[in-house]
Amino acid sequence: MGVSVQREDFDPGREIEAAVAGRTDAGAVCCFVGLVRDVVPGAGASALTLEHYPGMTERQLEAIEAEARDRWPLLATRIVHRYGRLEPGDRIVLVVTASAHRQAAFESCEFLMDWLKTKAPFWKLEETPEGEHWVEARDTDEAAASRWQSSGQSSVPREIKS
């Protein structure tokens, strides 16, 4: 329930638990965890620093969360995004969605991740053996996010399945 932007790590198991604690109407929980990948394997550490825009970040995440709750019949949502210096293997982001049925949980979780990738004001500064550089945005992320805008596909939940 809600949004956190924090330097500290989070606990996916506890977040899943909290999303459905005490309820018996949720049949489906979907949880996504994003991790720092070692972009230059074998070349030693390739840590990164996540910069963000305090204030706007929280606003954007809350708006995205409200949008997901408008589109799908969700019983719980949770977004946690870290900032600061992170090493390969570290957790960056968590999204949890809960619903009566699995399709709403899966779709809304994907939706939230696609929008986070393209709208939430975070920027990655990558450390490589050649020095630091700002990670460039990927066209494929834009494409992934844009599918939720077209009226043709998946903009409203398809027929419900459990």
Next chain:
Amino acid sequence: MGVSVQREDFDPGREIEAAVAGRTDAGAVCCFVGLVRDVVPGAGASALTLEHYPGMTERQLEAIEAEARDRWPLLATRIVHRYGRLEPGDRIVLVVTASAHRQAAFESCEFLMDWLKTKAPFWKLEETPEGEHWVEARDTDEAAASRWQSSGQSSVPREIKS
């Protein structure tokens, strides 16, 4: 990472952790947890008993897992399915998938759940105030599973996004 069919509960946080423990090439973990829903809210307990076909169940789950690993570039997969008597709110099933990028993790997790719902030999006997009855299969689950068979849609990974 394998398949477990068991009477005991499982720990989603530990399963997510185990899927990517010690690796730095996984950027995405998707975890789905299915729970017992109270089908008759307010009417007291509506527990259920999950029957299965020992031997064939494990075989089917392993075959489905191998199929997912053929279709997507997965770094880890995990399936746990419980049997026996379960109460509303109890966890039934867990699927975890890990990949370099999020689309493969999401798609393969959905694929596994769709196939579990239609191919894994489990049957739910529901306790209601009117007595016990065997839960009927849902056409929407068949439809969900069949989308992975058509050559037109999503039978192979779409372009990769992180």
Next chain:
Amino acid sequence: MKLLYFAWLRSKTGIGQETVDPPEEVRTVADLLAWLPTRGPGFAAALANPAVVRVAVNQEYARPDHPLRRGDEVALFPPVTGG
């Protein structure tokens, strides 16, 4: 031949597991589904609508034309409802 019944196929036949020796004409899954109802009213009730009966031979899903052998393990069950 070992037969297993699950879910309401077990309730209706009253049998979880049995060993049978079907007549020689029973050579496929379809033959078996046609023969079983002749064994009594419980079997007739359980197999009244063969379209909703799934069959696995040696723990793999099998179609009606799947051939059967003496030592096979054949399971009959309704569409699955796990997950």
Next chain:
Amino acid sequence: MKLLYFAWLRSKTGIGQETVDPPEEVRTVADLLAWLPTRGPGFAAALANPAVVRVAVNQEYARPDHPLRRGDEVALFPPVTGG
């Protein structure tokens, strides 16, 4: 007017945050993006390709025709790469 720069817009301008008093003709986001490069080579470099600069006014994404007021908080940054 408060200006914020993030990621490589900060590196190139050398500024994280500043308060500016743009000339009266600067009435929209587009006007601001046209005016800033005239302030020096760092700004010119940062804004060389305005197509890759995103703008937020008072912490909401804003289009080029978005009007600007004296007290606004305007942020300039590249396409986001979180998640």
